[in-house]
Amino acid sequence: MEAQKKKRRYSEEYIRFGFIVIIKDGTEMPQCVICAKVLSPAAMKPSLLQRHLHGCHQDLKGKDVDYFKRRETMLNRSKLDHSGSFHQSNKAALHASYVVALKIAQQKKPHSTGETLVMPCTKEIVRIMLGEQHAKKLDTVPLSDNTVQRRISDMSTDIKDQVVFEIKTAPLGIFALQLDETTDVRWLSRGNVVKRVFELKDELGLFFSCNDKKVTQVYLAKLNDPKWITGHAYIVDILSRLNILNKSLQGADAVVTDAVDKLKSFQMKLKLWETKVKKGNFEMFEALAERQDISDQLVNLIVDHLASLQSEMKRYFPAVSEGILKLIRDPFHTDVASVNDEIQEEFIDFVNDSSASDLFEKESSLVREVLFLGGPWSGEMTVVVLIVLVLVKDMRRSL
Template identity: 45%
Template sequence: MDKFLKRSQPSTSGTSINSGGGESNPKKNRHYDDSYLKYGFTVINNNPQCVICGDVLSSESMKPSKLMRHLTTKHQKEADKPLDFFERKLKALSQQQNTIIQASSVNESTLLASYKVAYRVAKSGKPHTIAENLILPAALDMVEIMVSKQEANKLRKVPLSDNTISRRINDMAKDIQEQVVEKLKNSQHFALQFDESTDVSDCAQFVVFVRFEADDSITEEILFCKALPANTTGQCLYDMFLESTCHYDIDWKKCIAICSDGAKAMTGKNSGLIAKLKSIIPNISWTHCFLHRQALSAKVVPSDLNDVLKEVIKIVNSIKGKALQTRLFRIVCEDMGSLHQNLLYHTEVRWLSKGKVLTRVLELRAELLMFLQDAKSEYAYCFSDPIWLLKLAFLADPFSHLNNLNKNLQGRDENILTAKDKTCTLKLTMGVDGF
């Protein structure tokens, strides 16, 4: 520090006396002078900068002789130019630097805007091309009408191609995943929930949820979701679990519970996923998922009522499965002034969709009777049979309650206590002993 202070103090005589009595020439802390512009130099951060090439020299070069040497050696043709020439060069250099600074701030703004749009596209589940094909043109039209065309043109700098949106979504997903893993590592205990199902596109998906304590509250997040390319056996699920979590560096001894459905691939005694996970998580306890249990209970239907249910599904599929029949049925509903104009599909992937299907069929029973009679369908007698209609009405009521229960049992704030309360409430309301 003392040596630095001695170097920074200028000497009036140009020399200084050292401790040994000898003399030395310290480096002087020179400052920029406006007259240096005639040598083609301005100042930036107390260092000389050439206004012609933009090179920044060291602070020790703040001498007329050294500045002149740079001008004559690197810019020999401009060495004899008048002062006006260097002033114009200085003005051009300042404008260029301002443009760079503005471009830097604009780049940050466009980057943030691009991530915001990508977040909305991912949240809405729309195709990635919607940003460039719909969102950007709509934003340009609105800004051009409400503000000005010049301001609207600034939006064109926002990168919104489908590849860019996909990359932004992957970046945000990776960042969220890293945050979840970091919080999971800091938690004392956590629990896992597994679910494997096949969607409408016949793609088998394995999703793992994790519940842990963070910020003095119970947090539930998705640990990972992967598609299974081939089989969905317990071994395949176990291999997928290890492959997806091997780089997380999680202490699995903190895992105290696992929740899943009762499928053989999950709960098999020897080859199930739970049995294999006990080799690395020995102290875990397994529980059967509430949602899967009430879904299984809904499949237990008396034979006479089950026949009505099957007939309803066949009637709906015979109409919804053909575009012409769907259009003709819509015309019938419009002519009769119906509240609805379409039937609803029942699919096994959408849990307990039977409730909505049965309710819609019951509300459109008159329209279905007329349509099936005109089409001379074999199922037309169903909607003229009062006993069959009574069974349909009986089925629609409990399945509608099960639909509402299924929806209420889902969510981040749901736990075993609230789920049991809602299930017991439904049992008391419907007058049944159990599910």
């Protein structure tokens, strides 16, 4: 007499392979939560269950246990008979329910639309076209308010899981990070990139953690370093301030005098920020102020950087003499002694031209427009005076 074979029993750990258990005629049988296929009792072995997962659902082999538990819930919601096989009618009804729920979501309609509009209209159409018997079959399609809501939630979760899985398993080179380009000014664009990296640091950490290449591990180490993130926060803040200044100096209406005023103001702010940082006040730097791990070493680095910015601003934007600024703002009240010798007589004729003076008062915006930012605004007094004289001559010809 053959020895009776020992029956294998289901273990809760098998859910990690995507299998639950059903009982048929008193015998435990494994059922896949993905395709609902019921395997023989002999397949109740980890190696065989894993073979089914890798062979039939290869794209899901990296899923975690929570994913398979969600699929178990979805399977239990499906109407199954005691043997674990789908009734064909229930399978079709379930499919139809998901299709209608998807259409409702795509059209951004209320969840009750399926029950209050779609189902009644569909029944009437089928009743008229095919008869009452066929119309009654539609009663098996679940389209209640709550059901449609669950269907949409299930589909949303499934899509998210698929996307995350594709990112985790794909080579790094397949995906490209799309970065905003909001301006043609290169350093301004770099400022926006730095801000985006800071805002997406958690997502980038997840992205880099999915790849074991050496370079990605370097990036991941930076994103996991609190000190590096805090320093990055300051860079985001200071570049944001510089971006605002840069934008304010651009445009068709930008003029030398306004630019000088804004640059002076920004240099004073740099000095103020330096003083505040020394006292431990970071309220002017939004991202940095939210960090709780600002070390003394970083404070010293920020102070040095702000001082360096002040020096660079003075070097890059040399001071404009008050004489030139006064000449630009009000050429008719400028002392002739401040003008270069070779053009003093012509300048006297200019400032005593009443027609030009009256027109200048009315159309002073034209003078400002000629002296727009972008030209050699830091040149000699002679250049500025000649520009004004040419303008006035043009105005006189228009009288």
